Amino acid sequence: MFKKSKYTLGAAALGAALILGACGDDNKESADKEDLGDINLAYVEWDSEVASTHVIGKVLEDIGYDVTLTPLDNAIMWQAVSKGEADAMVAGWLPGTHGAQFEEYGSSMEHLGENLNGAKIGLVVPTYMDVSSIADLSDQASSTITGIEPGAGIMSATETALEAYPNLKNWNLLPSSSGAMTVALSQAIANEEEIVITGWSPHWKFASYDLKYLDDPEGVFGGEESINTFAREGLKEEKPEAHKVLDAFYWTTEDMEQVMLDINEGASPEDAAAKWVEENQDKVDEWTKDVK
Numbered sequence: 001m002f003k004k005s006k007y008t009l010g011a012a013a014l015g016a017a018l019i020l021g022a023c024g025d026d027n028k029e030s031a032d033k034e035d036l037g038d039i040n041l042a043y044v045e046w047d048s049e050v051a052s053t054h055v056i057g058k059v060l061e062d063i064g065y066d067v068t069l070t071p072l073d074n075a076i077m078w079q080a081v082s083k084g085e086a087d088a089m090v091a092g093w094l095p096g097t098h099g100a101q102f103e104e105y106g107s108s109m110e111h112l113g114e115n116l117n118g119a120k121i122g123l124v125v126p127t128y129m130d131v132s133s134i135a136d137l138s139d140q141a142s143s144t145i146t147g148i149e150p151g152a153g154i155m156s157a158t159e160t161a162l163e164a165y166p167n168l169k170n171w172n173l174l175p176s177s178s179g180a181m182t183v184a185l186s187q188a189i190a191n192e193e194e195i196v197i198t199g200w201s202p203h204w205k206f207a208s209y210d211l212k213y214l215d216d217p218e219g220v221f222g223g224e225e226s227i228n229t230f231a232r233e234g235l236k237e238e239k240p241e242a243h244k245v246l247d248a249f250y251w252t253t254e255d256m257e258q259v260m261l262d263i264n265e266g267a268s269p270e271d272a273a274a275k276w277v278e279e280n281q282d283k284v285d286e287w288t289k290d291v292k
Contacts, residue, residue, distance in 0.1 A: 034064050035064055035066075036063065036064040036065045036239070036242070037065065037239065038065065038066045038067075038068065039065045039066070039067055039068070039087045039088075039239060039242050040068045040070060040085075040086045040088075041053055041056065041057055041067065041068070041069050041086065041088055041089060041090070042071075042072050042077045042080045042081060042086035042088075042091075043069065043070070043071055043077065043089055043090070043091045044071070044073070044077050044091055044152075045178065046091075046148075046178050047178060047182075047203055047204060047263070047264070048091075048119075048202050048203060048227070048256055048260065049090070050260075050263065050269050051256050051259035051263065051269070051272070052090050052091065052115065052116070052227070052251075052256060052259075053069055053089070053090055053091065054069065054259070054270060054272070055251075055259060055277060056090055056245070056246065056249050057069050057273070058270070058273040058274055058277050059245055059249075059277060059287060059288065060242055060245060062277070063241060063245065063288060063291055064241075065241075065242060070086060072086075073151065074098070074101065074151055074152055074153070075101060075151065077089055077091065078092075078098070078101040078102075078104070078105040078230075079105060081105070081109050081230050081231070081232050082105040082108035082232070083232075084233065086232065087231065087232055087235055087239065087242070088229065088230060088231040088232065088235060089229070090115050090227070090228075090229045090246070090249060091227065092227065092228035092229070092230050093119060093121075093153060093225050093226075093227055093228075094225060094226055094228050095222070095225065096153065096221070096222035097152075097153030097154060097157075097225060098153055099153070101153075106230075108233065109231065109232055109233060110231045110232070110233060110235065110236070111228065111229075111230055112228075112229040112230065112246055112247045113228065113229060113247070114226040114227065114228050114250070115227055115228065115229045115249045115251065116202070116226060116250070116251060116252065116253065116256060117224070118201075118202075118224060118226075118253050119200065119201065119202065119224065119225040119226060119227050119253075120200065120201050120213065120224060121154045121198075121199070121222070121225065122199060122200075122213045122214065122221040123145065123158070123161070123196055123197070123198065123199065123213070123214045123216075123221075124196075124197050124198075124199030124211050124212065124214070125140075125194075125195065125196050125211070125214060126188070126189055126195065126209065126210060126211060126212075127210040127211060127212050128192060128210070129194055131214065132214065132215055133214055133215040133216075134214045134215065134217070134218070134220075135165060135167060135215075135217055135218075136167075136214075137165075137167055137168060137196070138167060140194045140196060141193075141194040141196045142194075143171045143172060144171065144172050144173075144174050144196070145158060145171060145173045145174065145196045145197065145198065146174050146181050146185070146195060146196065146197045146198070147173050147175050147176060147181065147197075147198045148175070148176060148177060148178045148180075148181050148198055149175065149176075149177055149178065150175045152198075154198045154199075154221075155173065155175065157220055157221050157222075158173050159173060160220050161216075161220040161221070164218045164220050165218060165220075173198075181197055181198070182205060185197055185209070186209075189209055196214075199211070199213065201253065202253040202257045203257070203260065204257055204260035204263070206257070207257050208261070208264070229246050229247070229249060241291045241292065244288075244290045245287050245291060248286065248287040248289075248290070251283060255276070255280065255283070258276060259272045260272075262275060262276075
């Protein structure tokens, strides 16, 4: 039987030292499974990365690791892996969203490749709004774009868009959080009001609401992106089984959105991840086939 240890969600700490301690579990290990030790996964608290990190964390737990999942600020996540203060992350959006972080920290970690293709960022509106391009925006939504956390790649791209598009000269970008943005979106749609948000996919909102990306003729938000896995230097030698699983981890937009939707509908991230793993054992078997 698999062990039932809970993930520990640590707090981000800004400073010279970032302590990501793995928290143990008092439950007994099953007799037929080796204890492979601790592993720390860092992630940024976007709905997409909550889903992917909890799923891969569940898989690593099931093969025998004591898993710690630690939510961090975007830049601190990259810094933690590059300095070996976290073991890995499956949350690197390239080439655009995390391009600056990759340029700064990428050479100090191991890039294990893509774990999801077809990701996208841009400005998003409900389909009932009569606008199809960023260049067509005038004074919709009180000339305000509802954003997420300051410092996120999509926020930087949106700030660039405000400068690149003359029609957005008098527009404002309102920082908030991923959760607050989706609450504002839900309320606007319930009242059929205008709203423009910083959007990305995969995300459960596209399964829940009728939304559309605005065309981006200036190419500010770039094209299709991928989500990538990174590991600290030395992980392959020190934790080879975890490295094998992380290296093999790959799934689809539909997979991720199912986990996100379950969480949005009330399931805990742990329960949503466990449900997906149970229902998609064929994919999990591919990720773990080389594990001894």
